[in-house]
Amino acid sequence: MSVVPNENEALKNNPRSIAILGGTGPAGLGLALRWSRAGETIILGSREAQRAQAAADKVRERVGPHANISGMENTAACGAADILMLTVPFEGQASLLKQLKPAIRSGSILIDATVPLAAAVGGRASRTVGVWQGSAAQQTAELVPKGVSVVAAFHNVSAELLNGDAALDCDVIVCSDDPRAAQVARDLAAKIPGVRAIDGGKLENARIVEQITGLLIGLNVRHKGHAGIRITGLPAQAYR
Amino acid sequence: MSVVPNENEALKNNPRSIAILGGTGPAGLGLALRWSRAGETIILGSREAQRAQAAADKVRERVGPHANISGMENTAACGAADILMLTVPFEGQASLLKQLKPAIRSGSILIDATVPLAAAVGGRASRTVGVWQGSAAQQTAELVPKGVSVVAAFHNVSAELLNGDAALDCDVIVCSDDPRAAQVARDLAAKIPGVRAIDGGKLENARIVEQITGLLIGLNVRHKGHAGIRITGLPAQAYR
Numbered sequence: 090m091s092v093v094p095n096e097n098e099a100l101k102n103n104p105r106s107i108a109i110l111g112g113t114g115p116a117g118l119g120l121a122l123r124w125s126r127a128g129e130t131i132i133l134g135s136r137e138a139q140r141a142q143a144a145a146d147k148v149r150e151r152v153g154p155h156a157n158i159s160g161m162e163n164t165a166a167c168g169a170a171d172i173l174m175l176t177v178p179f180e181g182q183a184s185l186l187k188q189l190k191p192a193i194r195s196g197s198i199l200i201d202a203t204v205p206l207a208a209a210v211g212g213r214a215s216r217t218v219g220v221w222q223g224s225a226a227q228q229t230a231e232l233v234p235k236g237v238s239v240v241a242a243f244h245n246v247s248a249e250l251l252n253g254d255a256a257l258d259c260d261v262i263v264c265s266d267d268p269r270a271a272q273v274a275r276d277l278a279a280k281i282p283g284v285r286a287i288d289g290g291k292l293e294n295a296r297i298v299e300q301i302t303g304l305l306i307g308l309n310v311r312h313k314g315h316a317g318i319r320i321t322g323l324p325a326q327a328y329r
Numbered sequence: 330m331s332v333v334p335n336e337n338e339a340l341k342n343n344p345r346s347i348a349i350l351g352g353t354g355p356a357g358l359g360l361a362l363r364w365s366r367a368g369e370t371i372i373l374g375s376r377e378a379q380r381a382q383a384a385a386d387k388v389r390e391r392v393g394p395h396a397n398i399s400g401m402e403n404t405a406a407c408g409a410a411d412i413l414m415l416t417v418p419f420e421g422q423a424s425l426l427k428q429l430k431p432a433i434r435s436g437s438i439l440i441d442a443t444v445p446l447a448a449a450v451g452g453r454a455s456r457t458v459g460v461w462q463g464s465a466a467q468q469t470a471e472l473v474p475k476g477v478s479v480v481a482a483f484h485n486v487s488a489e490l491l492n493g494d495a496a497l498d499c500d501v502i503v504c505s506d507d508p509r510a511a512q513v514a515r516d517l518a519a520k521i522p523g524v525r526a527i528d529g530g531k532l533e534n535a536r537i538v539e540q541i542t543g544l545l546i547g548l549n550v551r552h553k554g555h556a557g558i559r560i561t562g563l564p565a566q567a568y569r
Binding site for chain 1: 373472487490498502536537538540541544547551552555557558559563565566567
């Protein structure tokens with residue numbers, strides 16, 4: 090073994106960073122809190138750098154001074170990270186991706202949690218609108234540069250519970266056409282206490298996983314809860 | 330109280346019967362087995378009376394001689410029952426309902442478990458086709474006589490596990506525009522050991538619950554299991 094690390098080794102030693110785009114919303118903040126606690130390097134992205142920094146400071150207060158979290162404007166966050174986590178409302182998804190496109194590094198992984206809720210066009214949050222490509226995640230796949238792997242995940246995790254301190258009680262179904270990227274997302278899901286990750290197959294299956302969020306929102310309204318889902322009946326090796 | 334029972338009281342004393350249409354398929358047989366064990370009166374419906382009777386005999390063998398189960402041709406089954414349970418493949422749903430329409434009693438409840446799998450048109454069982462009305466259950470609601478209440482339920486219960494003897498580990502999401510009919514379906518779901526019933530709101534929400542079956546079938550293929558779902562994060566009173 091050489092004493093001087095080569096580029097690959099240097100990359101390996103350099104801890105990966107996760108940019109959470111739309112990171113000052115409840116879902117983004119909740120993921121930042123949980124992943125920061127798990128030791129990940131987090132960059133909160135927002136339209137305004139100041140707002141992102143203030144949000145990052147709040148997360149650090151909760152996690153502790155060792156928390157590796159910063160805040161940046163979305164485009165800068167994008168350019169500084171290897172993994173991008175998209176947690177924006179559907180109405181902002183396409184325009185944000187078009188804006189970010191030049192900043193997204195080739196070879197990076199974009200995890201999309203967007204749900205095409207009808208609320209985006211003034212309808213109900215328990216209903217969805219149809220997306221031409223089949224799902225919000227497939228729309229994302231059309232909008233990112235070549236060489237970027239899109240994963241759909243984290244749609245069905247309660248943002249409110251993510252922002253708490255208790256372990257969750259839900260599964261994250263992960264869909265992607267790139268098995269390596271899917272594995273990265275499943276590992277990130279499993280870092281949230283109480284969450285199991287399940288390989289949900291190809292990205293096209295995101296259309297069902299996205300719909301489930303509409304159902305869960307309806308259940309939350311009807312039953313006053315923070316609904317999640319568990320998949321039962323699969324062998325142990327199916328989880329994570 | 331009068332000694333001579335009036336018509337309503339006679340109806341109350343006369344145990345209700347459940348016709349399972351398409352009852353010789355795996356889902357129908359599994360529901361028949363579980364409900365028969367719970368003491369319900371079951372009529373298995375099939376295209377051929379003989380086939381239905383043979384299937385009913387097999388269920389009786391497993392449940393015991395006290396089982397109140399018989400087999401009839403679908404139309405006859407329909408006319409003899411207060412609750413209709415529809416467990417047919419999507420490709421047979423509309424034509425069967427058109428055939429049965431004159432036989433369906435006014436005031437009866439029809440529980441629909443149909444899933445518009447793409448398999449109906451030669452596609453995959455992990456994909457669905459779009460239904461004009463929004464869901465297979467809403468198509469059913471268009472095809473039944475006035476005064477019949479349609480409920481969507483039991484889409485996501487593994488037929489294989491229903492046909493076993495062990496308790497299940499899944500929830501049944503029940504959607505209907507008629508709260509009384511939805512309650513009947515939820516009570517029936519809760520009679521299956523291990524199953525909890527959840528009010529999923531209006532019949533239109535069936536479109537999401539139906540899609541989930543496609544996802545579960547994909548998970549079964551990928552992970553070699555018998556997937557079901559549990560809804561977490563709701564208060565105890567939300568179940569049943």
